[in-house]
Amino acid sequence: MSELRTEELTINMGPQHPSTHGVLRLVLTLNGEIVTDVKPVLGYLHRCFEKHCEAMTYPQVVPYTDRMDYLNSMNNELAYVLAAEKLLGIQVPERVEYIRVIMCELQRIASHLVAIGTYGNDAGAFTPFLYCFMDREKVLELFEMVCGARLLYNYIWVGGLSHDITPEFVTKTKEFIKYFRPRIKQINNLLSYNKIFIERTAGIGVLPQDVAVNAGVSGPTLRGSGVKFDLRKDDKYSIYDRFDFDVCVGWGERGVVGDCWNRYIVRAYEMEQSLRIIEQAIDNIPEGDVQSAVPKRVKPVVGESYVRTESPKGELAYYIISDGSLNPYRIKARSPSFCNLSVINQISRGHMIADVVMILGSFDIVLGCIDR
Amino acid sequence: MGNILTQWLGDNLLTYILIPVPVLVWVLVFALYAVLGERKVSAWMQNRIGPNRTDKFGLLQTILDVVKLIQKELIIPNRADRLYFRIAPYIVFTATFMGYAILPFSSVYIGVDLNLGLFYFFAITSLSVIGVLMAGWASNNKYSLFGGMRTVAQIVSYEIPTALSALVVVMLAGTLSMQKFAEIQSGGILNWYIFGGPGSVIKIVLIPIMVVSAVILFISTLAETNRTPFDLTEADSELVAGVHIEYSGMMFAMFFLAEYAQMFAVSGVVTTLFLGGWQSPFGDLVPFLNTPVFQVFWFLAKSLFLVFVMMWLRWTLPRVRIDQLMTMCWKFLIPITLVNLFLVGLYIILT
Amino acid sequence: MEITDIYNKLKKVFGDGIGELKTDVPVSPFFFADRSKINAVALFLRDEESLQFDNLSCLSGVDYDKDNLAVVYHLFSYALGHSLIVKCLIPKSDPKIQTVSDVWAAADWHEREAFDLVGMVFEGHPDLRRILLPDDWEGHPLRKDYKVPEFYNGMKVPY
Numbered sequence: 020m021s022e023l024r025t026e027e028l029t030i031n032m033g034p035q036h037p038s039t040h041g042v043l044r045l046v047l048t049l050n051g052e053i054v055t056d057v058k059p060v061l062g063y064l065h066r067c068f069e070k071h072c073e074a075m076t077y078p079q080v081v082p083y084t085d086r087m088d089y090l091n092s093m094n095n096e097l098a099y100v101l102a103a104e105k106l107l108g109i110q111v112p113e114r115v116e117y118i119r120v121i122m123c124e125l126q127r128i129a130s131h132l133v134a135i136g137t138y139g140n141d142a143g144a145f146t147p148f149l150y151c152f153m154d155r156e157k158v159l160e161l162f163e164m165v166c167g168a169r170l171l172y173n174y175i176w177v178g179g180l181s182h183d184i185t186p187e188f189v190t191k192t193k194e195f196i197k198y199f200r201p202r203i204k205q206i207n208n209l210l211s212y213n214k215i216f217i218e219r220t221a222g223i224g225v226l227p228q229d230v231a232v233n234a235g236v237s238g239p240t241l242r243g244s245g246v247k248f249d250l251r252k253d254d255k256y257s258i259y260d261r262f263d264f265d266v267c268v269g270w271g272e273r274g275v276v277g278d279c280w281n282r283y284i285v286r287a288y289e290m291e292q293s294l295r296i297i298e299q300a301i302d303n304i305p306e307g308d309v310q311s312a313v314p315k316r317v318k319p320v321v322g323e324s325y326v327r328t329e330s331p332k333g334e335l336a337y338y339i340i341s342d343g344s345l346n347p348y349r350i351k352a353r354s355p356s357f358c359n360l361s362v363i364n365q366i367s368r369g370h371m372i373a374d375v376v377m378i379l380g381s382f383d384i385v386l387g388c389i390d391r
Numbered sequence: 392m393g394n395i396l397t398q399w400l401g402d403n404l405l406t407y408i409l410i411p412v413p414v415l416v417w418v419l420v421f422a423l424y425a426v427l428g429e430r431k432v433s434a435w436m437q438n439r440i441g442p443n444r445t446d447k448f449g450l451l452q453t454i455l456d457v458v459k460l461i462q463k464e465l466i467i468p469n470r471a472d473r474l475y476f477r478i479a480p481y482i483v484f485t486a487t488f489m490g491y492a493i494l495p496f497s498s499v500y501i502g503v504d505l506n507l508g509l510f511y512f513f514a515i516t517s518l519s520v521i522g523v524l525m526a527g528w529a530s531n532n533k534y535s536l537f538g539g540m541r542t543v544a545q546i547v548s549y550e551i552p553t554a555l556s557a558l559v560v561v562m563l564a565g566t567l568s569m570q571k572f573a574e575i576q577s578g579g580i581l582n583w584y585i586f587g588g589p590g591s592v593i594k595i596v597l598i599p600i601m602v603v604s605a606v607i608l609f610i611s612t613l614a615e616t617n618r619t620p621f622d623l624t625e626a627d628s629e630l631v632a633g634v635h636i637e638y639s640g641m642m643f644a645m646f647f648l649a650e651y652a653q654m655f656a657v658s659g660v661v662t663t664l665f666l667g668g669w670q671s672p673f674g675d676l677v678p679f680l681n682t683p684v685f686q687v688f689w690f691l692a693k694s695l696f697l698v699f700v701m702m703w704l705r706w707t708l709p710r711v712r713i714d715q716l717m718t719m720c721w722k723f724l725i726p727i728t729l730v731n732l733f734l735v736g737l738y739i740i741l742t
Numbered sequence: 743m744e745i746t747d748i749y750n751k752l753k754k755v756f757g758d759g760i761g762e763l764k765t766d767v768p769v770s771p772f773f774f775a776d777r778s779k780i781n782a783v784a785l786f787l788r789d790e791e792s793l794q795f796d797n798l799s800c801l802s803g804v805d806y807d808k809d810n811l812a813v814v815y816h817l818f819s820y821a822l823g824h825s826l827i828v829k830c831l832i833p834k835s836d837p838k839i840q841t842v843s844d845v846w847a848a849a850d851w852h853e854r855e856a857f858d859l860v861g862m863v864f865e866g867h868p869d870l871r872r873i874l875l876p877d878d879w880e881g882h883p884l885r886k887d888y889k890v891p892e893f894y895n896g897m898k899v900p901y
Contacts, residue, residue: 030533038628052713062874069859070883105769141628143619143710149437215620216709232796232820235848248820322768325816325827327799338802338814349884353800353816361851372537373629373712390874 027055030372034063038141038376041386045363045375052371057364064390072350077103077317078177080350084337085171087352088388090133093126093162094330096175099350101256102326102337103177106319114307115179116258121192121300122162122174124293128199129158130331131286131293134383138283139210141380142219147210154202157195164188178313184304192301196294203290211287212273220283221274224366224378228277234365235358238333239289240382243269243282250329257328262299264292279381286331286383318345332356332383352391356384398499410502414491422651423453425698432702463640468531471637475529480638480645482522487653490516493569494659497669497686501570508569509561512660513554516615519649520546523624523634526646530637538633541713542624546615548720553611555728556604559735560584560664563597569663576667579674583667590742597738600731605665607724607731609697612657614716616650619705623713658697659690666693743824745771748793756783772814772827780813780830781840781866787817787826788845794821798846803856805886811837811862832862841867859884 033044042063048056068087072080084099085092097119104111136151159169166174166182174181210216226236231244241248249266251259267288269281321343327336333355342348359382367375400406427442427449434441442449467476490512492502505511520543527539561567563584564575575589576582582589585605587597614621625633635646662668669686671677679685711719749763760783761774775783787795795817806812815828832839841864843849853864854873861882864870872879878895881888891899 028533037631062872062876065874067883073884108768139709143622143626143628144708145433146437146706149439153438210709213709215711218715219709219712229796230847233847235798235846235852246820253823320768324769325800327818334799336800336816338800338816340804349802349804351800351802351804353802357851357855358848361848371712371714373626373710376629 025050032375033060039379040137040384043360043379043384043386043389045379047372047375049372054367054370054372054375057367057375059360059363061360062390064386066391068352068391069350072347074346076345077319077347080347081176082171082173084352085173086387087354087391088330088332088335088356088385089170090385091126091130091331091388092170092172093122093174094130094328094335096172097123097257098326098328098330098335099337099339099352100175100177101328102324102339103317103319105324105326106322106339106341107177107314107317109178109312109314111178111312112307112309113258113305115309115312117300117304118180118184118309119175120257120259120262121297121304122165124296124300125158125161125192127293127331128290129155130383131290132158134286134331135206135210135283138377138380138383139216141376142216144210144213144216147206150202150206150209154199157198161188161191161195164191176310176313177317179311180309183309189301189304192297196298196301199294200291203287207287211284217273217280219373220280220377220381221278223274223279223370223374224381225275226277226282226362226366230362230365231277234362236333236362237358238329238331238355239267239285240282240333240359242267242285243381244277245269245271245281250327250334254327254329256326259296262296264295267292279377282381289331316345319343327353330355332385332388333359354388354391356382356386356388360384360389411492413500414494414496414502415488418488418491418652418655419648421655422648423457425651425654426453426456426647428699429702429705432699433706436703436706457644460640460644465642466637466639468637470531472529472531475525476637477642479522479526479529480642480649482525483519484522484645484649484652486516486518486522487649487656489518490653490656491659494656495570495573495663495668496690497683498570498574499683500687504568504570506566506568509557509567509572509660509664512569512656513550513557516653516656517546517550519653526638527634530634532636534630534632535634535636538624538626538630538636541626541630542617542634544713545617545621545623545716548717549611549614549724552607552720552724552728553615555725555732556608556611557660557664559601559604559728559731560588562732562735562739563588569660569668572663573668573670576670577674578670579676580667580672582674583665583670583672585665593742597735600734601665603727604731605661607728608664609661609700611720611724612661613701613704614720616653616657616701618650618654618701620708620711621716622705622710623716626710628710654698654701655694658694658701661697662690662693743792743822745826748824748826749773751790751793752783752786755786759783770827772829774829774831777813777830777832777839779840780828781842781845783828784815784842784845787828792822794819795826796820798842798848798852799825801842801849801852801856803860803862803884805860805884806831809834811860811885813839813856813862815842837862838865839863840865843867858882861885 028049030047032047033039034042044060046058047054081096084095087095132151132155136148139147163169165184166172226244228244231241245268247266247268252266267285269276269285274280319341323340325338327334335355336353338351339347340349367378431441442452445451493508493512495501523542524539527535585601587594587601617624669690671680671689752760759776759779763773765771787793797818797820799818800816802814804812811832813830817826839862853867857870858872858874
C-alpha cells in the first residue's frame, strides 16, 4: 500500500485576527491540527518611536512613551522619567515618589485585568472579560480624576507630576481597594480555577527556567517559570524598598511550573500585592509641591543612562544617550513584550492551534510595545 | 395521525402543505427572539443591559438585524465553489428544520407521527454535517476548511453517545414514536423518564441511570449544535469564525437561523424523551392543565428552559480543545452510556 | 562583583581585546570591547563561574559618532545580581560585528532590530532580516545621516 500523501498547511494568523492581541502576524505551519513551526512577523504597528524621540526635547518624549504600551502608560512614563532624571541628577520630592508608586500600581492592576480578561476570551470564556473590564474602568476613572485622561496620561513629568492628587482621589482609591479585594477572588472562582480553563492551560507551552533567562524573558512570564525575580524588589528603583509585598511565582499548583496556567496565575496574585503596596502608600503621602523639582530647561550633560523597571508585562528599560543638547541623541526602549514574544516558536512547536492562541495570550503582549 | 389539522381539513394535499406552517412560523419567531434572548441573558450575566434601543427592551432588535442582513450584499469569494457555497446554508437549515417534523408540540399537533420518529430525527439532523462541510470546503479558506473538518469529526463522534443515551428510553418505552414517548410519561412529574418513567416503586433504582443518561444526552446534543463549550467549529479565538468566515448577508443569517433552530429541536427531543414531553408536571391532579393548548405551553416551557441552560453554559464556560472534546466523547461518554444501556437491559429482564 | 573586578578579569583573559574602563562618565561606567572578539568575550562573561551573566538585558545599536556605529550590551546576572555595560565600536565603512545570538537567545531579535534600524551586519546571525520595517525598505532610519525617502513603493512618505 502506498503512503497516503499529506501536505503541511500554512496558515496566516493575523495581522487581523481576534486573538493576536493587535496587528501581530504569525505564520503557522500545520500538520493537521499540530503546529510544527511558528514564525512571528512584526512591524505592522511600527511608529518610529526611537526616531521621533531624536527630534523631541526630553519632556516632549513622555507622551510618546505613553503610546508604546498603551495599556500601561504610567509605568512607561515612570521608566523613561527615571532614566532622564538619573541623567539629570534630579532628586524628586517624597510626595512625588509616593504618588508615582500609587499610580504605577493602579496601572499594574488595570493592565493585569486586561491580561486576565483577554486571556479568558482567548479560551472562549467571554464573561470574565467583561468583569475584568468593569473593574478596570474603575481604575481608569481614578486616573481621569487626577489628570483628565483615561489611557494616555502624560502624567509623570521629568522631575515631577503634571497634577497633584486631591483628597477625593485618596478616598476613592481606598474605596476601590476595599471593593477590589473580593473581586480578585471572584475572578479566580470564575476563571482561574475553572476545570475547563485549567485543562486548556495546564501543561501547555512549558517554558523552562534556563531557556527563559537566556532568551531575556521577564516579568510575570519569567516568574511563571519559577524565577523569583522582581525588579521592584531586586533593583529597588523609586521607593519600592519601603513597601512590604511578596513576589509571586508560579509554583505548579496546577499543571507544571512554566506552563500557561502558571504564567497566568502570577498575574492574578500580583494584583493582590499591588493592592498591598497602594494600601501602604496611600496613608503615608507626605505634603509637598509636586512640581518643585521640575526643571525649567532640561539639558543634561553628555552621558548615558539605563534604567530598568518592572512593568506589568516585564522588564521595561530605557537607554538614553545625551550629547549635551536639548534633544536626546538616542533613546532605545527595551520593551518586555518584544523579548517575551521571541520564545513563542520554541515553546509552541508540537502543540495544537488552539494552544498557540493560549500561549500567545499567556505572554500578555501589547503590539504597541513590540513594534514601538 | 395525531394531528388536529388532519381532522379539521381532511386528509388531502392542502393539509400536508399547511401542517408545517405553524412550525415554520414558530421556528422563525423563536430564532428571532432566541437571539435577542441570548443577548439579554449574556447581558445579565455580564452586568450589562443588552440591546434596549429598539422598542421596549430591544424587542425589535433582531428584526432590524435581519432587515440589515437582507439588505447586505452577498459576497462570494472569487475562488470559491459558487454552487456549493450557495446551497450549503440552505442544506444546513433544511436538515435542521426537517427534524421538526417529529417534534410533538401537543397530543394533537405533531408534523408526522412516524413510528420511527426518533430514528428519523437522528438520521435527518446529522445531514446538516454535509452542509457544514460543503460550506467549509467551498469557501476556499483554510480557516473555513478547518472549521468544517472539525464539525464533521465532532458531530459524527457525538452521534454515538446521543443515540446510545436515547436508546435507554427506547428500551424502557418499547417504541420509537415521539408521540408515544410523551403519552407514556403521563401522570405527573414522577412518571417522567428522568425519574425512571411510569412503573412501580422498584423503578427507583433506575433514577440515577436515567439522570446520567439525560445529562449525557444533553451534553451530546450540545456538542451537536456546536455551542460553547463545544463550539470548535466557530472558535472565534482560533478559527476566527470557522465555516462562517466567508458568508455574508442572508446566507450567514441562514447558518444562524439553523443554529438556533437546532438548539430548540434538540431541546425538544430531550424534553420528549426525559422530561415528559407535553405532559403537565401535575399529571391528573389538575386535569385542566393537560388540555392540548396547555400541552403546547408545557412542551415549549420545558424546551425553552433547556435552551436557556444552553445559553447559560455558553456564557459561563471556556471552550474545550478538539482533542479534549474527542477524549470526552470516546473515553467517557460512550463507555458510560454503554454501561447504562446494560444496566437498563438488566432491569428490564429482572422486572 | 564590582565593575573593576569584572574588568580586570576580562582584561587578564582578553588583553588588547578590551579597551580602557571609563568610570568618570555619567551615569554608569563601561568599557569598549573589540568587535572581532565580542563573541568570545560574551561566552566568557556567561560561562565564567564568578561572572555568570546569564541574561542579556538589552542590546542597542547606536550611531555613535562621526565615523563609528556602536553596539551596547547591557548585561545582567540573575544568579549573582550584578550588571555590566559593554560597548563595541564598528567603523561605518565596514559595519560588521560578530553575533552573540548563540550566547544569549535574547540577542536574536535585538540584533535583527539593530540591523534593521542602524544597519550593522551581525556575522554568524542565523536569520538576519529586517524585523520592524518592511523587507523592501531602503536605508537604516536611526543613522544620523538618514534621509526619509520621497516615495515608498509609489506612495508618498512625508505627509
